[in-house]
Amino acid sequence: MGVRDIFFIGVLMGGVATLSAGFPRSSQPHRTSNPTDPAARTLAEADAARDVVAIVAQVNERLRQRRDKQHATASGPASELAAMRRASLALAGSIPSLEQVREFEALPEGARVDRWIDALLADRRCADYLSERFARVYVGTEDGPFLVFRRRRFTTWLSDAILENRPYSLIVRDLIAADGLWMDHPSTNFVTVTHTEATGRPDPERLAARTSRAFLGIRLDCAQCHDHPFQNWKQADFRGLAAFYGGVHANLRGIHDGACDYQPVDRTTKQPTPVAPRVPFLSEILPAEGSPRARLAAWIVDPRNPHLARATVNRVWALLLGRPLVEPIDDIPAAGDPAGILAALADDFAAHDYNLHRLIRTIAAADAFRVDSASAAADGPSDDDVETWAAFPLTRLRPEQVAGSLFQAGSVATLGPRSPWLLRFMAYTGGNEFVKRFGDTGEDEFDARGGTIPQRLLLMNGDLVQSKTKEDLFNASARIAMQAPADAQAVEVAYLAVLTRRPTAEEAAHFVKKLEGTRGDTRKRILADLFWTLVNTTEFSWNH
């Protein structure tokens, strides 16, 4: 019996003692940023960890007001395992492994979810995943211009910042205002990704569009071509914002500010006309001194400007719950915050130094995140119930979440930086190919629409699913077939590994009957069938 098998039996029996070495809480965040960099200031984790009680209570009260107003009925609390699945999908991009489920269940009941989220936030895998999600907002999904854009450097820099919980305001300041080479100062890739061959420099208008959506939660770029008929924004507002990037150039020294040569064509004179940097509102808090980009960054991260906090809260809410608190995610309407939930969270976020970990903990502790997706009503939650967060929404998993979950379900141990290189290699290469075939959703992160035929074909017949359900060494179905001593236990383990829950009595009876009296290859085949069935359910492909 090999080491892995001993390990597996330990997992199966819930033998926590044998696993303590692998317990995520013991893993130390890997800090790689330069300590002399002022941006590397970190927050005291311990301080942030538990003082969210008051803000959570406030958010819960506002959620209740919102439900009452629409006469919605709150569902009961979700099981702890259901909340664990949600948290793992949102923060690490995959369902939890069987190993992690065992660790989780060894924690004291009632405190499991909070402690699990703490463990995730200290985990490099989580920072890597969140970095990818945020990177889409900052630099999109295009490969970007050759040579001057280094996506990998950019996401690694962002992952470091998220792991050490650098104040989000400092991250944003770096993105907007950093100078230097895109290799040495990876945050400058926010600027270089808009590098345009025709002009030989970053594009001020594309930068203004990104800035207004990502950091202000406003689609100022809708006024790029003309004044917007239904919005307050004028073309002059957009051009004023773009002018802050009007002097940014790229050369051998990297990104730096030079003379402003942003001269868009005037609508009436049809002549290129210089435009001065100007913010669309709250101009009294725009600093008079500094480079244009530094002034813009200071204006955005000033706590008196509520937009950064609101835009960030809305996005983090969507990361955790599958849809934003207020829609559209990047164009938050002024009157779009019933019961003031967004405002309460945004104020707390700004008042606590734009602490991302605290924000995640707060939202994940609120009733909206902890409530069941099912209800006692005959048909389950109504549209109103879902709209008012009285029930957890069903949302489609993103392609990389499906890929990550498939790999995870097919292997008992946790995949990621701590798992054996072979497993990781398979997860990355197969995973990317899978994501490509599954069809990335691009920048439209929270597309509510249903899945596609090719996606269903891929999960029914694709190589990845076939190899995961085939009788090979690295997948859970074969392991369970070999190791689980009793039929009922084998079925339960399969459910925990794929759906992060135990089977109902009806399900258990159905599948246990199939396994009865089987041995060897027949038994493996039946468990492979069970795995196939579980990964092809609605439950597997949707967050709930």
Add this chain to the structure above:
Amino acid sequence: MDLGHTALLDRRGFLALAGVSWLTPVGRLLADQAERSKTPPRSIILLWLGGGPSQLETFDPHPNTRAGGDTKAIPTAVKGLQLAEGFERLADQIGSVALIRSMVSKEGDHERGTYLMKTGYRPDPTVEHPSIGAICCHEMPVGHTDIPRHISIMTGQWPSRGGFLGAQYDAFQVGDPSGKLPDVVSSLPTERVAGRVGDLDVVERAFARGRRARVDATLHRDVMARARVMMSSAQLKAFDVSTEPESVRKAYGDSAFGRGCLAARRLVEVGVRCVEVNLGGWDAHVNNHEIHRNRLKELDPGFSALLRDLADRKLLDRTVVVCAGEFGRTPKINGLGGRDHWTNGFSVALAGGGLRGGLAVGATDPEAIKDPVRPVQVEDVHATILTAVGLNPVKENVAPATGRPIKLSAGRPLPELLAI
């Protein structure tokens, strides 16, 4: 997905289809379709030359000029209209081909240029536009087509997408038609698959408890049922070019691209609305001439056999064939014998769909000093193609995220190509 089609599926039922239509020949389905509608929907075949082909070595040769290099021109079936050497077979079919030689664009980057050419719109962070194939699938009735109506053969780096119309309009990606279709066929015996699907009901029932309306709204099970209809559809045989007579296969050329062109014709016959056949490798920054000579060995037989075959089968009038890449290449030959990206005067070829052939629209300066005569914008080509397949380019769809109405194409059809 649209609910109307789900209802259709329910009526027919998966088992009924498997039992009755299993052996139905492709032709029967085609006849069926023709019978139901007097004006059958039209299709597009896009021969996509990824990387950006040189106009000078393809559709717009300028022999004996500095820009033309030593590329020779050949005469065609139409007097006065020349193609670059290597297009000997296409030269015979030129009567049905319109060459647009004065394409202009502002997108000189591969990814952005591809987006522009495939959607008719420049990349825009506020909305993701659908490609022209997705538009056709969205605008035209589903009919009796069980397989995806938007297909990409030998998919390149940036396949055609559904954009704001939805991922269900993304091109279904397949490889060389000589290989096995990805994910469509289960490797397991039928009864084992049936057993798995039966088990699925048990788990779905448990999950739907207390959330039935929400689970129904996901349409997960409907999409899965449609995928299973596709898995057993006789129309899948359209991908299998091995059943074609040897003479036909030979005419298309013994290459993945040739087989892709042949499969495209077969797919159009079973009601597929847009097939993209990819032939990459045109990004000739080095050794431009040699690269183009080699690429044309595949493009010429595939393109010309497709036109002839479609015409023989009376399909050319209801199929628009487009041959294009994301941009052209510089008139100046660089130090490595290559040509770089060029957006001010490149070529696109259009054929079929009732469009006029045997002519060239616009012209480029042989010395490459002056701008092209009668410059044509990418959106105008889109408007022309949409008109040729019977759609109205000014029709608007609403992008869900912003609520912005967006025209099928912002351009105007080229009057030179529309028959009076």
